[in-house]
Amino acid sequence: MHDDHHDDPHAPLAHDHPQTEFEKRVDAVQALLIEKGIITPDDVRRAVEEMDSRSPALGAKVIARAWVDPAFKGRLLANAKRAIAELGIEFTQEAALFAVENTEKVHHVVVCTLCSCYPRGLLGYPPDWYKSLNYRSRVVVDPRGVLKEFGLELDANVEVRVLDSTADMRYLVIPPRPAGTERMDEEELASLVTRDSMIGVARARTPALQ
Amino acid sequence: MTRVHDRGGWPGAGPINRAEHELSWWEKRTDALMRLMWTPERRVIRVDEMRRAIESMEPGQYEKASYYERWLHALETLLIEKGVLTREEIELKVKELDKR
Amino acid sequence: MTPRFKPGDRVRVRADSPPGHIRTPKYVQGKTGEVAGIHGAFRNPETLAYGRDGLPKQFLYVVRFDERDLWQQYRGSPRDTLLVDVYEHWLDPA
Numbered sequence: 001m002h003d004d005h006h007d008d009p010h011a012p013l014a015h016d017h018p019q020t021e022f023e024k025r026v027d028a029v030q031a032l033l034i035e036k037g038i039i040t041p042d043d044v045r046r047a048v049e050e051m052d053s054r055s056p057a058l059g060a061k062v063i064a065r066a067w068v069d070p071a072f073k074g075r076l077l078a079n080a081k082r083a084i085a086e087l088g089i090e091f092t093q094e095a096a097l098f099a100v101e102n103t104e105k106v107h108h109v110v111v112c113t114l115c116s117c118y119p120r121g122l123l124g125y126p127p128d129w130y131k132s133l134n135y136r137s138r139v140v141v142d143p144r145g146v147l148k149e150f151g152l153e154l155d156a157n158v159e160v161r162v163l164d165s166t167a168d169m170r171y172l173v174i175p176p177r178p179a180g181t182e183r184m185d186e187e188e189l190a191s192l193v194t195r196d197s198m199i200g201v202a203r204a205r206t207p208a209l210q
Numbered sequence: 211m212t213r214v215h216d217r218g219g220w221p222g223a224g225p226i227n228r229a230e231h232e233l234s235w236w237e238k239r240t241d242a243l244m245r246l247m248w249t250p251e252r253r254v255i256r257v258d259e260m261r262r263a264i265e266s267m268e269p270g271q272y273e274k275a276s277y278y279e280r281w282l283h284a285l286e287t288l289l290i291e292k293g294v295l296t297r298e299e300i301e302l303k304v305k306e307l308d309k310r
Numbered sequence: 311m312t313p314r315f316k317p318g319d320r321v322r323v324r325a326d327s328p329p330g331h332i333r334t335p336k337y338v339q340g341k342t343g344e345v346a347g348i349h350g351a352f353r354n355p356e357t358l359a360y361g362r363d364g365l366p367k368q369f370l371y372v373v374r375f376d377e378r379d380l381w382q383q384y385r386g387s388p389r390d391t392l393l394v395d396v397y398e399h400w401l402d403p404a
Contacts, residue, residue, distance in 0.1 A: 023236040028303035047242035113218035137223035144386040159389040167395035211327040218337040262331040262359035
């Protein structure tokens with residue numbers, strides 16, 4: 001969408017379509033904050049770029065490393081921020097970061113029922129459904145029903161463990177490594193790791209489905 | 211006391227709409243401006259204050275608003291509350307930009 | 311400062327709805343669970359939300375609940391659990 005504006009923070013006012021009320025208001029707030037010297041146009045550009053640089057590819061890289069390197073996985077589970085720093089990823093959010101592992105016995109799924117807390121530093125902006133009232137309402141009371149909607153049916157002997165992130169603790173799910181991936185390298189493995197599998201509403205892709 | 215943002219187990223919730231949209235430029239900037247307000251150097255707004263401002267929305271408005279409409283509401287509310295901007299200034303600026 | 315609870319302790323979440331900003335969801339209030347871990351001590355969001363300093367810090371716990379203890383008509387498996395982060399002043403021994 002309006003990517004052409006990215007290079008032009010000095011003039012967020014050139015619009016090629018009728019502006020909505022909200023566009024006008026954010027333009028006004030931004031202009032005033034700049035006039036008052038609280039921020040610069042460059043700050044805005046960099047802040048947008050910072051989030052644009054965050055995407056599930058970062059999380060996928062972390063998961064792939066955890067799959068091939070059990071010692072790294074151990075460090076990730078023990079201190080996630082420090083472990084991802086080994087891969088050159090700085091988790092700039094002020095919140096703490098925790099990794100939890102999905103196995104054949106335990107399946108974690110993450111939600112924030114009160115707002116939309118999300119490990120943005122590793123996964124980027126949260127998807128619309130994660131922020132939706134229906135997901136926030138239902139996944140705590142009927143996690144299996146919600147997972148089924150996402151196409152994931154779990155056996156009754158699996159413990160479904162819902163994580164409601166109510167404090168400034170962010171949770172990253174390590175999905176199980178799919179079968180048949182023994183010969184794959186880290187990069188190929190990372191391509192199997194979906195955003196949804198790191199939230200816990202899906203499994204990682206299997207190679208056959210690629 | 212029922213809190214409109216406290217959604218866990220909220221009755222009547224339906225199927226989850228899994229359609230996703232690419233954030234538009236105003237949404238990204240709302241996100242960016244809010245984050246700039248809570249950087250350690252500025253600390254104009256704390257994330258807890260943003261949550262409180264969103265939760266203080268009138269319940270009907272909260273439910274109707276899109277995600278970044280809520281953020282923008284909180285951004286304006288808190289900047290005014292803290293005396294960084296005034297309501298009048300914002301309205302005036304909206305009009306001024308509108309004329310261009 | 312030492313935490314009041316340790317992992318394994320049974321705790322009940324206070325049922326309280328004071329005006330203002332709180333981070334304890336209604337659906338766990340009045341429910342009994344088990345301390346699964348201690349995150350450490352953090353500034354209190356209830357006062358941070360109003361521009362104050364959030365001190366004194368509060369211990370923050372991960373509390374585990376059986377889903378069936380949270381929802382009378384829980385439809386999933388009896389194994390299913392829910393973990394939520396709760397500040398110490400919201401917890402009583404159970």
